[in-house]
Amino acid sequence: DVKVTQSSRYLVKRTGEKVFLECVQDMDHENMFWYRQDPGLGLRLIYFSYDVKMKEKGDIPEGYSVSREKKERFSLILESASTNQTSMYLCASTSGKADTGELFFGEGSRLTVL
């Protein structure tokens, strides 16, 4: 079975803390994505990566960075968490580009910043 695993389902952090969200996929997919999901809004793309050590900004990259040192792992970093980053974060991967290929999602990491 295809699997995308996110390291933490629930996190509570304080304003200013550094936050790491990790995502691992076991499907040998080239392409990985980080989205945030907020009530009443569609998924918004933060960053994506089409290859190891490669990253591209999505629609809302401000306040975030990413790391892809290995093909299977894509990490999202909040250098200094703020309350407006309280959200559900979803990682996804696909073997093709997201525009034509099925996206496989992790179960999400719900982050609360106090």
Added chain:
Amino acid sequence: GQNIDQPTEMTATEGAIVQINCTYQTSGFNGLFWYQQHAGEAPTFLSYNVLDGLEEKGRFSSFLSRSKGYSYLLLKELQMKDSASYLCAVVDSNYQLIWGAGTKLIIKP
């Protein structure tokens, strides 16, 4: 701007049929996806339409009209497990995915 519209919430009865609509205004069109997301779980792929018409897959069907900027997801013989959010996403001219906010479907016995 780019916009995907879906109803926020719908209610239907077990065993019945429900149609979830999605209208879009995007810069170009290169396909439309439907995903299902149960509460607290990952979204999962349901369908992909790029040509006009109806695609049937078991109890679920998806329809697309590119000229009208319109799609719907049709769920037949509703089961309680179909209670979930249904996400519509359009691929625009830059091959970027634009997501709707999702429709929460509540199934009642």
